Amino acid sequence: KEIHKASIESELRPHGTPALCIAAEGFGDMPIKYWTEDTWPEGAKKIGAPNYTEVLSAKPYPCLYCPIGCHRNIEIQSPKKYKLKGIGPEYETLGMLGTNLLIDDVKAISIANDLCNRLGMDTISAGACIGLAMECYEKGIITKRDTAGMELKWGDADVLIELVKQIGNRVGFASIFSEGTVQAAKKLGKNALELVVEVKGLDFPAHDARACWGLVPTYATGTRGACHIRGVEEDVEMSGFYMPEIGVSEEHAKFFNPEGKAHLAVKMQDYCALINSLVLCVFMPDGGGLSFTSILNIFNSITGWDWDIQEAMTCGERIFTLQRLINQRDGYAKKDDKLPPKMHVPAKKGFRAGKIPPVNDLLNEYYELRGWDKEGHPTKEKLEKLNLVML
Numbered sequence: 001k002e003i004h005k006a007s008i009e010s011e012l013r014p015h016g017t018p019a020l021c022i023a024a025e026g027f028g029d030m031p032i033k034y035w036t037e038d039t040w041p042e043g044a045k046k047i048g049a050p051n052y053t054e055v056l057s058a059k060p061y062p063c064l065y066c067p068i069g070c071h072r073n074i075e076i077q078s079p080k081k082y083k084l085k086g087i088g089p090e091y092e093t094l095g096m097l098g099t100n101l102l103i104d105d106v107k108a109i110s111i112a113n114d115l116c117n118r119l120g121m122d123t124i125s126a127g128a129c130i131g132l133a134m135e136c137y138e139k140g141i142i143t144k145r146d147t148a149g150m151e152l153k154w155g156d157a158d159v160l161i162e163l164v165k166q167i168g169n170r171v172g173f174a175s176i177f178s179e180g181t182v183q184a185a186k187k188l189g190k191n192a193l194e195l196v197v198e199v200k201g202l203d204f205p206a207h208d209a210r211a212c213w214g215l216v217p218t219y220a221t222g223t224r225g226a227c228h229i230r231g232v233e234e235d236v237e238m239s240g241f242y243m244p245e246i247g248v249s250e251e252h253a254k255f256f257n258p259e260g261k262a263h264l265a266v267k268m269q270d271y272c273a274l275i276n277s278l279v280l281c282v283f284m285p286d287g288g289g290l291s292f293t294s295i296l297n298i299f300n301s302i303t304g305w306d307w308d309i310q311e312a313m314t315c316g317e318r319i320f321t322l323q324r325l326i327n328q329r330d331g332y333a334k335k336d337d338k339l340p341p342k343m344h345v346p347a348k349k350g351f352r353a354g355k356i357p358p359v360n361d362l363l364n365e366y367y368e369l370r371g372w373d374k375e376g377h378p379t380k381e382k383l384e385k386l387n388l389v390m391l
């Protein structure tokens with residue numbers, strides 16, 4: 001009943017995740033020109049809903065029995081080269097293959113999305129690779145001699161589609177990107193590596209940590225890097241997704257205020273570790289209106305256990321800490337808990353103009369709240385508390 005009631009009111013039902021584009025761009029959260037520009041409202045309006053829904057004749061495509069139905073089925077009749085009937089791009093794809101590349105043709109983005117799906121490529125990383133290629137071309141690190149004459153111009157939808165094909169099929173100039181942005185940048189040399197927007201080798205999703213400061217510690221300490229489903233602080237800060245039962249409320253959601261952001265990151269990482277482990281769609285609580293208490297009631301009914309909120313959150317913390325220990329075993333350390341250079345550059349205009357998060361302060365506070373030492377290692381006391389001491 002909770003999900004059904006909230007889903008009727010949710011924008012996810014009529015428009016899916018493309019409903020986020022206009023608001024996210026307004027908050028300075030959406031990637032523009034591979035994280036080097038600050039605003040592009042016209043572009044976000046063209047590729048996001050409601051224009052998306054109209055231009056692509058988009059309809060809900062729900063997972064089995066889901067009343068929210070966030071995915072989209074789309075149909076494009078013209079132009080002929082973009083004829084398509086199938087799955088439409090999600091918000092992350094619109095961000096990374098759209099505004100990130102200054103492309104505002106939602107039909108072309110849909111074709112690139114379809115190609116990525118068929119070629120088995122993540123659209124976030126595909127968009128990051130093409131953004132890096134376009135920036136390197138603009139800066140002269142890649143030239144027409146490298147690309148067999150192709151101009152890698154921002155906003156060129158034909159280039160987007162051609163590069164997706166080359167990367168996915170490992171043919172032509174762009175096959176250099178088939179191992180991802182970091183490996184490509186190493187091969188390209190010069191200062192290409194400084195242009196890459198990643199943490200621990202994982203490209204940023206379409207959410208800017210300079211807009212939503214809770215993402216700073218989340219991305220930096222993410223055990224698989226800058227992941228958009230292992231924190232979702234942006235929804236707390238931009239959309240008012242609060243969970244008072246676990247200590248996530250309005251006071252942690254104030255833009256450009258570092259107070260409470262390390263706390264927010266800790267709570268949301270533990271929460272996501274738990275939710276992902278339950279194999280529960282993040283939109284059930286976040287947009288779908290299912291409270292944490294209800295999730296726990298369902299969990300206890302299925303298992304026959306009697307967990308309270310603290311036990312559930314400790315389970316999330318244990319999962320996250322175990323991942324941290326595995327990373328440490330594999331050589332990851334404090335040196336890897338960092339954000340790329342572009343995240344230290346303030347915006348010149350728009351909602352986050354002149355604002356920059358205090359990355360080191362947030363990380364130090366985060367380590368302390370986690371019960372880690374100054375080098376980011378979980379302390380013996382913390383491991384004992386989590387029953388992980390044998391590791």
Ligand code: SF4
Pocket residue numbers: 061062063066067068069070071281282283284
């Ligand atoms: S289960 Fe989640 S991902 Fe699937 S349609 Fe529902 S809200 Fe979307």
